[in-house]
Amino acid sequence: MPQRGWLAIFALLLAAAAPPADEVQQQVQQVQQVPLDQTLAILGHPVADPEGKNIGRLVDVLVGDQNRPQAAVIDFGGFLGVGNRKIAVEWSALHFAPNDPKHPITLDLTQDQIKDAPEYKEAIKPAPVVVAPEAPK
């Protein structure tokens, strides 16, 4: 009876693949529902300067050993792929507003302030991180 043989194998596989019922319960309990307007997937998002002008895109995050982000890498400027550079900026110079559909990410620095910042390159250590000037307001 080959058909029944296959069925038996299939059933065995199912039993092996499905975890015990109580484990499933635990996993479900660990899931936390974060409301849509409280978080923002930042990778690839446009970054605005204090005046709301779009100056680049957030492309990477540098995280320190305290599990805290230290700097963000922004692909900055350019036209038709010419003249854009990656610049690392201090994490605290960034402000996130997941509720604001227009400018969810704002940087404390203007285009003029970061224009001559050194380029961020993965090969270079330590990374040159631009720090916001003290209390500009």
Next chain:
Amino acid sequence: MQRVATLSTRSPRALDWLNFFVADVQTGFGPFVAVYLTMHKWTQVQIGFALTLSTIVALISQLPAGALVDAAHNKRLAASGALIGVIIAALLMAFQPTELPVLVAQSVHAFSSCVLTPAIAAMSLHLVGHAALGERLGRNARFASIGNGLAAGVMGGTGAYLSSQAVFLLTAALCVPALLTLLAIGRGPHARRQTTIPLFDWPGLRRLFADRQLLTFGVCVLLFHLSNAAMLPLLGATVTMRAGNYANLIIAACIMVPQIVVAICSPSVGRGAALLGRRPILLIGWVSLPLRGLLLAVLPGPWLPIAAQALSGISGAVFGVMLPLLSADITRGTSHFNLCMGALGLAVSLGAGLSTTLGGWVADTASIRMAFVALAGVGALATLVLWLTMPETTPDLPRKGRPVRPRPAADSE
């Protein structure tokens, strides 16, 4: 003779528009890929891989694509196939920005580009013949640069204010008028067996790659792009550093000015090459490179480099006209025209690829100014090599008594 007459009035204009639309289509692909994929949350490593794959595919397809167009009985069909490839690639990019489709799209697009360039040059050659080719290529370059400039403006605006996806949709849409102009070129002699050869013609290949003119010109082309390709990216970097808020405007001008200059002077380049011979025109184009490099190194401020970019238009016009023209000279009577274009395309890709590495390295270890000086030095070397070793390739045609626009092809019934 009736058909030849209609050909000579209708086809040239169709060829103008073909160059225009193909340039539009080509503009859309390159610069937007990185931004578009960033937007779709690709990591920098993934984007780098996709772009490198596209470069490598372009590099290794140059020769096979050239050979394929040589072997194609109908160059118009080869160009149509390539355009359909571009449509598929653009639609894949627009609707499936995930790993595998994008890698497929990049490869298909790179290969299609390697087919399109020689196929258009081959149709031009078959349409007007060797004697009028210089003038024809001048027109090709004019319409291509008008297309490039307009497309850069329109697509730059579309990318900034609509979305990068719209750029790819626009690219796919612009392939349709390109296909229609291909149709409008008509069934001329270019559609017949003329320079068509079997795919593997070993003795012919050996003769081509042992040709001293091709080897010499190949070295000159490689050095040209070794000097040329890194200048604009380095200029973009200096402009963003110096200009702040106006940076994008200045960079746009640095891209547009050369296109305008190419549009203005390509026809004279083509005519000059026919009247004065190839060497003087080549020298003008090549010597513009070290001049531009030096100007970019010394000119201060963010605005003045735009003026230096006009020189880029001169070398661009000379290069755009002379590459297919010399390919035609070199392969005259051998029917390896497209393969020769492919070989020179390979030299372009190699030179351009090494150029950004060289320029970036000098800029990192010394300064951007030194990088411009180094690139100018390579340009000077290229000019010197051209001046000392490149022979005149103009075939000695009986000029007098020949019509300005000769019969399209000798063997079209």
